[in-house]
Amino acid sequence: MPHKRRATSKRVFINNIDSYSSRNIAKHPRKEELLSNLMECQVIIYNISQDADQVEEASWAVKALHDQKEHFTSLKIFILISTVMTWAASIPLDPEDPELPFTDEIFYCRRAHPNFKKHIDLEKIVVKAGKSVKIFSTYVVASGLQYGMGEGIFHFFFKESWLGEASEISIYGHGKNIIPTIHVTDLASVVQNVIEYQPRPYYLLAVDLSHNTLEQLVKVIATALGPAKTVNRPFEDIYLNQELTVMEIDSLQVNLRMEAVNVENLLSVYWHCEGGLVENVDLVVEEYRLSRGLLPLRVCLLGPPAVGKTTLSLQICKHYKLHHITVRDTIYKAMAELVSIVKNPDPDAEEVAAEAQELLNSLNESIDSEGSKEQLKMLRDKMTSNQCKNQGYVLDAFPSTYKQAEDLFEGKKDVLPPHFVLVLDATDSFLTDRVINLPEETVQDLGYEPEKFLSRLAIYRDNTQEEKSVLNYFEELDISPVLLGNMMEDNFLCRDIFTTLGPPRTYSPSPQEVEEENRRIAEERMKKEAEERAVEERKEEEETRSRAARWEEWTQRSEASRMLEELHLDILTKQMRSYLMKNVMPTLGKGLIECCRIQPAEPLDFLVLLEAH
Known part of the structure; x- marks a missing residue:
């Protein structure tokens, strides 16, 4: 029977509070104040179950407190949260009965995994420190592999499954090894009970009642x-996984069947997941989603034909990592899968092939009937797939009527309505002009031939004017449609939509993804800069060639002008020479002769007077 509960409040110290395990233990309803000064705390908790770097500090702490025991003014409790890996190399109790579990009553027989020698050495130090001192109680809580509230060691399998990028989830090794586990909330409850009941003995196993294998755990996740779908891979492949630490890899190889006898007999633990992860997988998955903010985003995008719904849907899907759903793509994909089943039937499952053929015939008959029973079933299957339940979706251009919306969502518990309904719109003239300017191949692919397009546009306008339209249906569910402008005319539409929908609800990029994205951006920037430089160089070359051509043209023109000018001057010179020789030189010659003969004081004046006479 449990000891009498001691209700006095205590100050608690918990190491490494930012770690997954310690953070969740600290969140337990007691919410006692965490202090950094060990001597001022009545309870000191050191968690080394997931961080080997804390072993040395925990060893120092328990020794330092033991040395200061004379200065204690009240009872101090030291709790070491260790790991079942200190049992990993234990010899079976009965080789002829492999299912006989290890219990905490025989903790002195445990043998540690080679990489957890420091852990078991610390466990022995902690147990010994509290044996001879009444005012200093020490406990070791050997925890199973922890799960829940966002996940610790199993997070890789949760993340890989949630992302859905792999068609098969890896089980490393044969997967038949039994893994002792405990929900982190139950571990916190065990620790709280130890604080309040202060049981004897001092060593407790903290594991749930499950004896699940690694294969069972991965498959249920x-x-x-x-x-x-899962696939067994050689255990050596796990070392290629950069998301798992060496400590976690070692822990996933543990093979122990264990029972927490002391916890069951001495404490009053209110179990959150006593049956283990497999038995409580739905609860654990919901905790995982909520703890990490991995909530799906469901969007419905409506509008007239050719307004740009698909283009915008794909942009939203890319930004939020959502799944794009259209009636046509969903039906064609489903038909392709059915054709594959029919053409390659399983000899042991003839009924499946027959059912596939029947459904394929029904889809073929209803291919042109939007909102048929068969089409709605395919849409529901897509919308309730794990991928859409994990990340969410953008439902593109459907439903278009009140009845289609009612048939799709009404009375279907698994088919949840969208969080947001976005409505694009544009004038009929704009839409018509846009279709006219589309390539012929696109027009035929989308069924936008003139008569078909105008008919579809008219039907859309009529549906929106109905007394009970699809928008009325969503308004009745308190989902107010967000009326948008024309995507082709509003450059800031995506920005406004992203503001309306809020931040992405998915994993942040990993360091490797960030590095790859930065590398991609850098490469694109370098490519763009190179292209810009090439354009500038081409411009410069063209300018140089143009300048050279202009210079050549100017030079040629200048040369021609010069030659004309020289010819003109030559003609003028000849005319002037002829004039001088005929009219000036005879008179001038006579004057110069007279000037030489008389030698006047002013020759020029003499020549002038001579010319005058």
Whole structure:
């Protein structure tokens, strides 16, 4: 029977508070104040279950407190949260009965995994420190592999399944090893009970009642979140996984069947997941989504034909990592899968092939009937797939009527309505002009031939004017449609939509993804800069060639002008010479002769007077 509960409040110290395990233990309803000064705390908790770097500090702490025991003014409790890996190399109790579990009553027989020698050494130090001192109680809580509230060691499998990027989730090794586990909330409850009841003995196993294998754990996670398919790979492949630490890899190899006898007999633990992860997978998955903010985003995008719904849908899907759903793509994909089943039937499952053929015939008959029973079933299957339940979707151009919306969502618990309904719109003239300017191949692919397009546009306008339109249906569900402008005319439409929908609800990029994205951006920037430089160089070359051509043209023109000018001057010179020789030189010659003969004082004046006479 449990000891009498001691209700006095205590100051608690918890190491490494930012880690997954310690953070969740600290969130337990007690919410006692965490202090950094060990001597001022009545309870000191050191968690080394997930961080080997804390072993040395925990060893120092328990020794330092033991040395200061004379200065204690009240009872101090030191709790070491260790790991079942200190049992990993233990010899079976009965070789003939492999299912006989290890219990905390025989903790002195445990043997540690080679990489957890420091952990078991610390466990022995902690147990010994509290044996001879009444005012200093020490406990070791050997925790199973922890799960829940966002996940710790199993997070890789949850993330890989949630992302849905792999068609199969890996099980490393044969997967038959039994893994002792405990929900992190139950671990916190065990620790709280130790503080309040202060039981004897001082060593407790903290594991749930499950004896699940690694294969069972991975399969149930893959089924609840991902593709439901698993594949066994050599255990050595796990070392290629950069998301798992060496400590986590070692822990996933543990093979122990264990029972927490002391916890069951001495404490009053209110179990959150006593049956383990497999038995409580739906609860654990919901905690995982909520703890990490991985909530789906469901969007419905409506509008007239050719307004740009698909282009905008794909941009939203890219930004939020959502799944794009259209009636046509969903039906064609489903038909392709059915054709594959029919053409390659399983000899042991003839009924499946027959059902596939029947459904394929029904889809073929209803291919042109939008909103048929068969089409709605395919849409529901897509919308309730694990991928859409994980990330969410953008439902493109459907439903278009009140009845289609009612048939799709009404009375279907799994088919949840969208969070946001976005409505694009544009004038009929704008839409018509846009279709006219589309390539002929696109027009035929989308069914935008003149008569068909105008008919579809008219039907859309009529549906929106109905007394009960599709928008009325969503308004009745308190989903107010967000009326948008024309995507082709509003450059800031995407920005406004992203503001309306809020931030992405998905994983932030990993360091490797960030590095790859930065590399991609850098490469694109370098490519763009190179292209810009090439354009500038071409411009400069063209300018140089143009300048050279202009210079050549100017030079040629200048040369021609010069030659004409020289010819003109030559003609004038000849005319002037002829004039001088005929009219000036005879008179001038006579004057110069007279000037030489008389030698006047002013020759020029003499020549002038001579010319005058």
